[in-house]
Amino acid sequence: MCGIVGVQGWTDQSVLEAMLSTITHRGPDGAGEFFAPDADLMMGARRLAIVDVGGGDQPISNEAGDVTVVFNGEIYNYPALRQRLEDAGHRFETDCDTEVLVHLWEEYGERLTDHLNGMFAFSLWDETEGTLFLARDHLGIKPLFYARTDEAFVWGSEMAALLAAGIDRSVDEAAVYNYFSLNYSLQSDTLFEQVEKLQPGTSLTVTEEGCSKRRFWQLDHSPRNTTMDTAAETLREKLQQSVSRRMMADVPVGAFLSGGLDSSAIVGLMTEETDVDRLKTFSIGFEDDDHDESESARAVSDHFGTDHHEIQVDLSSMDVFGDVIQHYGEPLADPAALPTLLLSQRARDEVKVVLSGEGADELLGGYQHYRAFRRHRSKFERMPTAVHTAAQHASTVSPIGQKHLDYLGALDNDETAFLRWARGFGLPPEEYLDTDATPESTGLLDRIGGSFETTTDRTAGISTFDLQYYLPDDLLYKVDHMSMAASLEARVPFLDPELVSFVYNTPSNLKVSQNEYKPLLKRAVGDIVPDRVLQRDKHGLSVPVSSWFEQDHEAIAGWLTEENLKRAPYISAESVFDTWQHHRTGREEYGMTLWKALNYVAWHETFVVPE
Numbered sequence: 001m002c003g004i005v006g007v008q009g010w011t012d013q014s015v016l017e018a019m020l021s022t023i024t025h026r027g028p029d030g031a032g033e034f035f036a037p038d039a040d041l042m043m044g045a046r047r048l049a050i051v052d053v054g055g056g057d058q059p060i061s062n063e064a065g066d067v068t069v070v071f072n073g074e075i076y077n078y079p080a081l082r083q084r085l086e087d088a089g090h091r092f093e094t095d096c097d098t099e100v101l102v103h104l105w106e107e108y109g110e111r112l113t114d115h116l117n118g119m120f121a122f123s124l125w126d127e128t129e130g131t132l133f134l135a136r137d138h139l140g141i142k143p144l145f146y147a148r149t150d151e152a153f154v155w156g157s158e159m160a161a162l163l164a165a166g167i168d169r170s171v172d173e174a175a176v177y178n179y180f181s182l183n184y185s186l187q188s189d190t191l192f193e194q195v196e197k198l199q200p201g202t203s204l205t206v207t208e209e210g211c212s213k214r215r216f217w218q219l220d221h222s223p224r225n226t227t228m229d230t231a232a233e234t235l236r237e238k239l240q241q242s243v244s245r246r247m248m249a250d251v252p253v254g255a256f257l258s259g260g261l262d263s264s265a266i267v268g269l270m271t272e273e274t275d276v277d278r279l280k281t282f283s284i285g286f287e288d289d290d291h292d293e294s295e296s297a298r299a300v301s302d303h304f305g306t307d308h309h310e311i312q313v314d315l316s317s318m319d320v321f322g323d324v325i326q327h328y329g330e331p332l333a334d335p336a337a338l339p340t341l342l343l344s345q346r347a348r349d350e351v352k353v354v355l356s357g358e359g360a361d362e363l364l365g366g367y368q369h370y371r372a373f374r375r376h377r378s379k380f381e382r383m384p385t386a387v388h389t390a391a392q393h394a395s396t397v398s399p400i401g402q403k404h405l406d407y408l409g410a411l412d413n414d415e416t417a418f419l420r421w422a423r424g425f426g427l428p429p430e431e432y433l434d435t436d437a438t439p440e441s442t443g444l445l446d447r448i449g450g451s452f453e454t455t456t457d458r459t460a461g462i463s464t465f466d467l468q469y470y471l472p473d474d475l476l477y478k479v480d481h482m483s484m485a486a487s488l489e490a491r492v493p494f495l496d497p498e499l500v501s502f503v504y505n506t507p508s509n510l511k512v513s514q515n516e517y518k519p520l521l522k523r524a525v526g527d528i529v530p531d532r533v534l535q536r537d538k539h540g541l542s543v544p545v546s547s548w549f550e551q552d553h554e555a556i557a558g559w560l561t562e563e564n565l566k567r568a569p570y571i572s573a574e575s576v577f578d579t580w581q582h583h584r585t586g587r588e589e590y591g592m593t594l595w596k597a598l599n600y601v602a603w604h605e606t607f608v609v610p611e
Contacts, residue, residue: 002027002058003484004070004144005161006043006123008132008206009152011035013042015165020044022160025327026072026484034059034068036125040152041132043123045070048487050353053250056096063091066127067105071098072157073120073142074491076245081115105133113203113216117245117497121198123155132206138217138497139359140200140472143480145329147195153206158481159195159329159607168194169608176570177437178444180429180596182422183333184474186447191330191603200472217497219464221454223505231506232523235499239524242496243269246355254280254351256343256490257308259296261518261525261533262357262366266493268528270355271304278307282347282354284339286544287314296532303530311346313339315548318555321602327485331603333596334478335543344486352489358475359494362466363503364521365459365512369421374458375514380411414452414461415445422448422470426593432575459508467504546591550584559602560594568604571597 003026005019013033020031027046034043045058051074061068075081078097081104086092090103097118104112105124110133119141124133134155136144146155147167154165163169172193175185188196198204201217226234243266247253255270257263270279281301285294294310301308317338324337347354361367411417419439429435439445451465452458476492483490493499503511503520511520522534549556560580565573576597583590 002048002070002072003046003157003161004043004072004121004123005045005156005165006041006070007152007154007165008039008041009149009154010040011037011042016042016044018164019156019161020046022164023156023158025487026157028487029053030057032058032070034070034125036127039125039127039130041125043068043070043125045072048352048484048489050074050249050251050489052094052096055094056098058098060094060096060098060102062102062106067102067124068127069098069101069105069122069124071101071120071122072144073118073122073137074246074248074489075100075116075118075120076248076496077115077117110203110205110214111216119491119495121157130207133203134198134206135203135216136198136200138201139467139476139495139500141476141480141492141495143477144198145190145195146198146204147192148211149194153211158327159190159192160326162195163329163607167192170194171569171604171608173435173570174437174442176600177429177433177435177442179331179333179600180433181419181439181444182469182474183592183596184470184477185330186444186469186473200468219454219467219504220501221460221464221505223457223460223507226506226510228510228520228523231510232520234502235506235520236524238496238499238502239265239493240269240272242493242499243355244273245496246491246493247273249353251352252280252350253353253355254282254347255306256347256354256356257281257283257297257300257306258357259283259293259298259300259533260357260536261521261529262360262494264300264529264533265521265525266355266357267300267304267306268525269493271306272528278305280347280350281306281308282343282350283308283310284343285310285312287312296536299532300530309346309350311339311342313342313543315551315553317342318548318553321555321559322606323485324482325599325602325606327481328477328603329481329607331596331599332474332477333592333599334474335545335595337478337482338543340478340482341485344483344488344490348486348488352487354483354488354490356479356490356492357494358479358492359467359471359500360518360521362463362471363494363500363511364518365463365508366518367466370459370462370512371514373418373421373462374512376411376417383411414458415449418448418452418462418465419445422465424592426590426596427579432572432579432593432597433570434572435570457508459512460504463504467500545595546583546589549580549591549594550586556598559605560598564601564605565597567609568601571600 003023029049030047075097078100081100085103120137121142121144170193175189175191203214283297452461582588
């Protein structure tokens with residue numbers, strides 16, 4: 001596991017070192033640099049040593065030295081790939097997974113990604129062909145940012161690395177609107193006009209002729225007929241194989257354990273794989289009983305006999321809010337970032353790698369909206385459009401039932417209805433932004449509509465959106481940046497590409513039930529997880545930010561000032577303060593709206609103002 005950076009267009013060792021210094025936390029075990037002056041190219045990597053601890057330093061080249069790679073991630077099927085390549089005559093100098101990439105490039109060129117099972121973001125330079133090649137894994141577990149300027153092509157694992165290379169910091173108005181709509185930036189977008197994210201399952205080839213992208217993997221909705229028993233058996237087999245793959249390491253491996261179905265299943269399967277006496281697990285507790293699940297996590301730990309560790313989260317945890325913003329590089333309004341960073345720091349005291357449950361809810365319909373959205377659309381879609389239009393208008397003028405009227409108005413079609421769900425029940429962006437942007441002008445409704453166009457099955461449409469956007473752009477972004485901030489590698493067994501393809505094409509009625517939470521997964525792992533876990537419904541990692549905005553903490557009051565708000569583009573200071581006042585008086589609950597504003601202003605002050 002590492003962090004990578006690079007520039008093609010000019011070389012300057014001081015700039016490369018400055019870029020690498022921004023991601024030291026991603027690789028505290030070492031650093032490496034590569035220069036190709038004739039091609040005006042430089043690349044660098046910071047290393048967190050997980051596999052072949054003593055021999056896997058980067059950059060790594062092929063035998064001839066004309067193909068060189070810097071790599072962030074893990075290739076779980078590298079032993080089989082290595083054997084195949086050695087049989088074809090390739091010679092290896094290390095025992096690490098990184099080296100398979102240069103030899104796969106020699107064999108398959110840009111189609112090398114078709115052979116990988118893992119999480120990865122890497123850049124590869126072929127001196128003979130004059131080709132720069134970048135790729136990001138199937139589901140977007142590892143991040144990769146890039147920017148094209150008149151002088152250079154610049155890339156890196158974190159936004160701060162690109163800014164260290166001098167990338168322009170102009171703020172993108174459409175991306176700001178979408179952030180305040182969804183809490184995150186969508187796929188290729190970032191809040192900086194000049195910076196893009198390489199999309200999941202995509203490679204990028206840069207030559208003298210220009211840049212070209214190739215989508216090497218994407219969701220393909222082709223449902224198969226099967227029974228619950230058959231599907232559950234296959235899911236169990238694929239999940240067990242995925243967990244086994246993700247325990248590949250030459251360092252200690254632990255697990256995040258919430259006490260819910262997903263993490264309990266992973267820990268249960270890990271106990272069947274590990275040779276150690278006591279598997280280390282880590283969980284979060286909250287001072288607020290309504291949000292606390294620590295007792296459930298302890299019960300699961302006792303069941304499996306793990307060596308369990310807990311942290312406690314309360315308002316004082318806002319002390320690390322500035323660290324969260326610094327590591328993100330752009331705002332992400334997911335309050336779970338705070339406990340994720342604190343939990344990662346605690347886990348890093350014991351292990352270098354953890355397994356986590358991200359992806360299960362998006363694949364298996366675990367969120368409440370999988371059930372409610374389908375039910376509400378079926379109930380209200382036969383109403384005349386005029387009813388929805390009237391309800392939407394009434395929501396803007398009525399002091400009573402405003403949120404419910406707004407929701408009824410949104411239920412006119414799948415796109416607006418799902419946007420309303422995704423936005424939550426806070427204020428719409430139009431209420432506190434100074435912008436002419438709309439869901440239509442920013443492409444937001446088109447992206448939602450594209451997810452539902454893949455199928456007539458609304459459950460599958462929701463899953464498509466969640467897997468394409470919410471998962472990589474919120475959850476995986478959060479887990480990667482917060483775990484790597486603590487120099488901890490997080491692996492996600494539910495996102496093995498083979499498992500994802502299977503579950504995605506399993507009929508929705510086997511995955512989502514109005515009466516039972518995740519019936520397919522329960523059937524698959526019911527024999528290994530405790531009964532109390534099987535009897536629980538969904539309990540997400542919920543942070544009590546609403547109550548935090550009713551109290552005083554310097555991390556809130558210090559960032560959310562009139563001066564900072566007026567300096568940040570596209571947001572109304574007056575509207576934000578009015579919203580905060582309404583929230584503190586208890587008239588309305590606007591915790592998430594305020595959390596979005598707080599993250600945006602703190603990001604702007606940290607990354608844009610210093611320019």
